[in-house]
Amino acid sequence: MSNQDILFMFIKIGIVLVGLLSVTPIMLFVERRGSAMLQNRMGPNRIGPFGLLQAPLDVIKFIFKEDVAPGHVNKFYFSLAPMVVLIPALMTFAVIPFAGNDFQIANLDVGVLYCFSIASLGVYGIIMAGWASNNKYSLLGSLRSTAQMISYELTLGLSIVGLIMIFQSVKLGDIVSAQGEFWNLGGIEIPKLGIFMQPVGFLLFLVSSFAETNRLPFDLPEGEPDLVAGYHLEYGSMRFALFMLSEFVNMTVASALLATLFFGGWQYLPGMGWLATHLAGESTESIYLMSTVFHGLSFVIKIACFMWFFVWVRWTLPRFRFDQLMNFGWRVLFPLALLNVFITGILIYLGVL
Amino acid sequence: MLAQRKTGFLNKFYVIEIVRGLAITMRNMLFAKRATIQFPEERRDYSEKFRGQHYIKSVNGVENCTACMLCPTVCPAECIHIVAGEREDKEKYPIKFEIDSLRCCFCGMCEEACPKDAIKLSNIYEMSQQNRTVYEKEFLLEQRGNK
Numbered sequence: 005m006s007n008q009d010i011l012f013m014f015i016k017i018g019i020v021l022v023g024l025l026s027v028t029p030i031m032l033f034v035e036r037r038g039s040a041m042l043q044n045r046m047g048p049n050r051i052g053p054f055g056l057l058q059a060p061l062d063v064i065k066f067i068f069k070e071d072v073a074p075g076h077v078n079k080f081y082f083s084l085a086p087m088v089v090l091i092p093a094l095m096t097f098a099v100i101p102f103a104g105n106d107f108q109i110a111n112l113d114v115g116v117l118y119c120f121s122i123a124s125l126g127v128y129g130i131i132m133a134g135w136a137s138n139n140k141y142s143l144l145g146s147l148r149s150t151a152q153m154i155s156y157e158l159t160l161g162l163s164i165v166g167l168i169m170i171f172q173s174v175k176l177g178d179i180v181s182a183q184g185e186f187w188n189l190g191g192i193e194i195p196k197l198g199i200f201m202q203p204v205g206f207l208l209f210l211v212s213s214f215a216e217t218n219r220l221p222f223d224l225p226e227g228e229p230d231l232v233a234g235y236h237l238e239y240g241s242m243r244f245a246l247f248m249l250s251e252f253v254n255m256t257v258a259s260a261l262l263a264t265l266f267f268g269g270w271q272y273l274p275g276m277g278w279l280a281t282h283l284a285g286e287s288t289e290s291i292y293l294m295s296t297v298f299h300g301l302s303f304v305i306k307i308a309c310f311m312w313f314f315v316w317v318r319w320t321l322p323r324f325r326f327d328q329l330m331n332f333g334w335r336v337l338f339p340l341a342l343l344n345v346f347i348t349g350i351l352i353y354l355g356v357l
Numbered sequence: 358m359l360a361q362r363k364t365g366f367l368n369k370f371y372v373i374e375i376v377r378g379l380a381i382t383m384r385n386m387l388f389a390k391r392a393t394i395q396f397p398e399e400r401r402d403y404s405e406k407f408r409g410q411h412y413i414k415s416v417n418g419v420e421n422c423t424a425c426m427l428c429p430t431v432c433p434a435e436c437i438h439i440v441a442g443e444r445e446d447k448e449k450y451p452i453k454f455e456i457d458s459l460r461c462c463f464c465g466m467c468e469e470a471c472p473k474d475a476i477k478l479s480n481i482y483e484m485s486q487q488n489r490t491v492y493e494k495e496f497l498l499e500q501r502g503n504k
Contacts, residue, residue, distance in 0.1 A: 041386045046393040207372070320382040321375060332371075 016109050020097050027311075028252045029059035035315050042319045069241035077238055081136035086239070086246035089129030093253040096122045100260050101177050103270050103300035108177060115175040116168070119261060120161055123216060126254065127153045130225065130235050133247075137238040145234025148326060149218065149225035155333040156215035156222075162341035163208035166348035167265055170201050180269035198266035204344045206266045208337055213258040215333070218251065219314055221321040222329060259310030260303075267306050270299040407480040408465045411456050413497045414477050420498060421475035424451040428467035428476055436460035437467060437476075454494040458484065 037055065040047025049055040073082055099118050101108035112118050127150055134146025168174055171182045179198075187196045199206045215222040226234030236247045263269060272280070276298045284294035324332065367373060394401055414421050424441035442452035467476045479501055 042382045044385055044389050044392045046391055046395065316379060316382065317375075320378045 013109070016107060020102065020109060021094070023102075024094060024097060024253050024256060025249070027256050028249045029063055031252045031255070031311065031315075032062055032248075033059040034312070035318075038312070038315045039319045042316065063245070066242055066245040071241045071243065074238055076138045078136040078138065081132050082238070083243070085129050085133035085136055086243045086250070087129070088132055089126055090246050090250040090253070092122045092125040092129070093250040093257065096257045097253075097260065099176055100257070100264055101180055101269060102260075102303050103296045107270075107296060107300070111175065111177055113175060115173070115177075116164065116179070116261070116265070117174055119176075119257070120157065123254070123257065124153065124157055126250070129250075133239070134235040137235070139238060141231045141233075142235050142237045145225045145227075145231045145237070148231075149235065152215055152218075152222065152224060152329060152333075155330060156212040156337075159208055159333065159337040159341050160212040160216060162338070162345060163205045163212060164265060165341075165345045166202050166205045167198055169345075169348055169352060176264055176269070180264060180271065183268040184271050195268065195271075197268050202266070202344070202348070204340065205348075206262075208341050208344065209265070210262065211337060212333075213262065214314070214317065215329075217254040217258050217314075219255065220318040221324050223323065224326055224329060227323055255311060255314050256307065259307045259314065262310050263303060263306035269306075270303040272298060273302045273305060276302050403480055403482065405480065407482065408463045408468075408478040410479050410481040410484050410501065411461070411467075411492060411497060412477055412479055412499065412501050413454065413475050413494070415498060415500065419447065420450065421473045422451050422454065422471075423447075423449050423473055423475075424454075425449075425472065427470045427472065431466045431470040433464060433466065434460045434462045451494065454497060456492040456497065458486070458490045458492055 033056065036058070037047040037049075039045075047055065048058040051057040051061060073079060096119050098109040099112050099115055101111075130149045131146045134142040134144075134149075137143070167179070171179045173179060173182070183195065183197050185196045186193045187200070194200055214220075218225050224234075225231075226236065228234075231237075236244055239247060280294045280298040281291075284291040424439050426439060426441070429435070429437040429439055436457040438453065438455045438457075439451050440453040441449055444450055463478065465478055468478050481501060
């Protein structure tokens with residue numbers, strides 16, 4: 005590895021970290037304003053234009069709040085838990101290609117499997133938080149979280165098996181470039197996007213990623229009517245903010261995975277390619293720059309759409325009951341995922357896909 | 358025991374119901390009127406019968422009140438305190454007229470009992486104060502009402 009490569013690597017890591025961490029204030033704003041809009045309210049609109057300064061002020065408030073650790077908690081694990089939740093959430097993004105031209109922190113051979121394995125590490129932090137809080141509600145919340153994560157990880161993994169069978173690779177870079185090709189379907193050319201190849205797989209992945217990120221309608225680990233606040237009940241100030249941060253980062257990663265696997269990742273949105281070639285001009289450097297920027301922009305827009313979808317669903321659907329959640333996971337999603345794999349196999353054998 | 362509800366086969370997958378729900382919220386976001394009243398700029402319209410802050414009506418700078426003591430008599434919260442007196446132009450008038458605003462329950466009985474149409478409840482509803490307030494006569498004589 006030359007010095008230039010290392011510099012390039014640090015630049016990429018910088019872009020990803022800054023991007024992921026700045027998602028939180030943006031999402032804080034979008035969640036509050038968006039929820040208000042969906043419920044015919046106004047939302048916070050007093051501070052700054054359109055209330056845009058609300059989110060930075062919320063962050064400042066979190067930083068300056070007193071950091072209280074109650075007397076009955078296990079101090080070491082109590083302060084360790086938020087970090088254990090946050091770090092895997094940030095690590096997951098490493099294998100996701102966020103623009104063309106090798107803009108990916110690590111092009112691992114295991115690709116998407118790495119994503120799932122690291123994402124499931126996040127549950128340790130939640131269990132740790134629940135256990136260290138020494139409080140029955142927190143413990144119940146983290147127990148629920150464990151059960152839920154394990155059940156839905158199965159579906160999450162199985163739902164993309166069909167996709168991997170079609171693209172014959174688990175490397176996310178390969179999957180994205182394969183989605184740039186076209187598929188001739190009776191005279192009509194459609195792009196080989198994951199959603200067209202695997203519509204059922206997409207739905208399953210979408211539902212289980214909601215469960216994985218502990219978002220409504222599956223946010224039973226922090227269900228306030230029955231568990232007060234679940235595993236982050238005893239947390240305050242910046243420690244609580246870390247949980248919130250990791251929730252939003254998890255959301256971003258889930259959206260990024262959805263965009264990468266099913267909507268062509270950094271592939272141009274319609275019109276973006278035209279814009280990039282027209283703005284770039286002749287020289288190779290500017291073509292490189294422009295294509296990278298517009299690839300990145302397409303990816304960010306796709307992620308943003310999914311993030312909005314997460315918020316939209318949160319303020320539309322009521323929370324599931326726990327037995328409904330388990331029933332839905334094991335008796336509806338899991339068989340459907342298996343069936344999807346089976347049918348995909350048959351279609352590949354017949355040469356349709 | 359759980360109540361068994363009949364659910365259609367398609368509804369068990371929730372997909373159709375969820376899409377309908379999402380459509381409802383999106384329709385509300387895009388087209389529905391915002392229910393919020395942005396308070397300092399916008400005000401809610403209350404009825405003319407609203408019973409808010411008290412005032413004593415006066416005609417040509419002379420208060421209508423003749424200190425007949427009907428309002429402290431009828432007041433269920435006993436929040437009106439009147440000391441009657443005499444002066445040149447008026448045979449009987451209130452030297453002191455105090456309403457303890459925290460005791461008042463805004464029932465409007467004083468308004469109904471008053472034979473001279475003197476004590477009134479306006480429709481001012483922003484009456485928050487930082488300390489326990491007794492409305493003095495001078496305060497009550499400001500003609501802030503609209504009735």
